[in-house]
Amino acid sequence: PWRVIGKTAQGRYAAIANEKAKLFGVQFHPEVSHTACGTLILRNFLSMCHAPQDFSPTDLAQEVTRSLQKRVGDTTHIMVACSLGVDSTTTALLCTKELGKHRVHPVFIDNGLQREEDLKLAERAHTFLENLSVVDAAATFLDALRGVTDPEEKRKIIGRTFWSTLRDFARDLQAHVPLGVYSQGTLAPDVIESGAESGSAAVIKTHHN
Numbered sequence: 001p002w003r004v005i006g007k008t009a010q011g012r013y014a015a016i017a018n019e020k021a022k023l024f025g026v027q028f029h030p031e032v033s034h035t036a037c038g039t040l041i042l043r044n045f046l047s048m049c050h051a052p053q054d055f056s057p058t059d060l061a062q063e064v065t066r067s068l069q070k071r072v073g074d075t076t077h078i079m080v081a082c083s084l085g086v087d088s089t090t091t092a093l094l095c096t097k098e099l100g101k102h103r104v105h106p107v108f109i110d111n112g113l114q115r116e117e118d119l120k121l122a123e124r125a126h127t128f129l130e131n132l133s134v135v136d137a138a139a140t141f142l143d144a145l146r147g148v149t150d151p152e153e154k155r156k157i158i159g160r161t162f163w164s165t166l167r168d169f170a171r172d173l174q175a176h177v178p179l180g181v182y183s184q185g186t187l188a189p190d191v192i193e194s195g196a197e198s199g200s201a202a203v204i205k206t207h208h209n
Helices: 037-046 057-072 086-099 118-126 138-145 151-174 186-195
Strands: 001-008 013-018 024-025 075-083 104-110 132-137 179-184
Touching: 024 037, 057 086, 057 179, 075 086, 075 151, 086 104, 086 179, 104 118, 104 151, 132 151, 138 151, 151 179
Parallel strands: 075 104, 075 179, 104 132
Antiparallel strands: 001 013, 013 024
C-alpha cells in the first residue's frame, strides 16, 4: 500500500512510499539549490531503493565526448543552439572539446525578450565559446508578437519564429561548411513535458523544444 510521507505547507502531497515494494516518489525538485537538505533527500532515496551511488559527472562527460566522434564522423560540422544556460552551454563546450572549434558552431538568437543580464552573458560567452554567433532577431520576434495578448499564442509564435530564424542561419552556414548535425542541450523532463517524446504525458511546457 502507498502512504504519504511528506507534504507541502499547503497540504499537497510531496513524497509517497510503498516500502514493501521498495517504491518511492517525490513531487518536487530536491536537486535544486534552494531545496533544504536536497542532497540528503536524494541520498536517502537511493539508499531506500538499493541503487548504487556511483554517478560521476566526469565519467558522463567522457562518455559523451567518446560517442560524439563515432556519431558525427571525421568531417561533419555541428550547429548548437545556445540559450547560454547550463544545458546548452555544456553541450557546446563538450562538442568543441572533442571536435574542435572549427567544426562546432554555437549560435545564440537574440529574440529581444531576454533579461539585460542574459545579453551581457552573451557578450562574455566569447571567452569560452570563441566561435559563438549571435543573431540579432529582436525586430523579427517583436513584429511577430505585435498585438498578440494570449500567452499560449505568444509561446507558439516565439517557437515558430525561433525555428525559422535558426533554419535561415543553418542555410547560410551550410553554404560554407559541411553542416550535417543539429545539437540541443536540454533536460529529459523538458523533452517529455513539451510533448516532444512519443507517448509522453500531457504537454506542460509548450515553450520548450
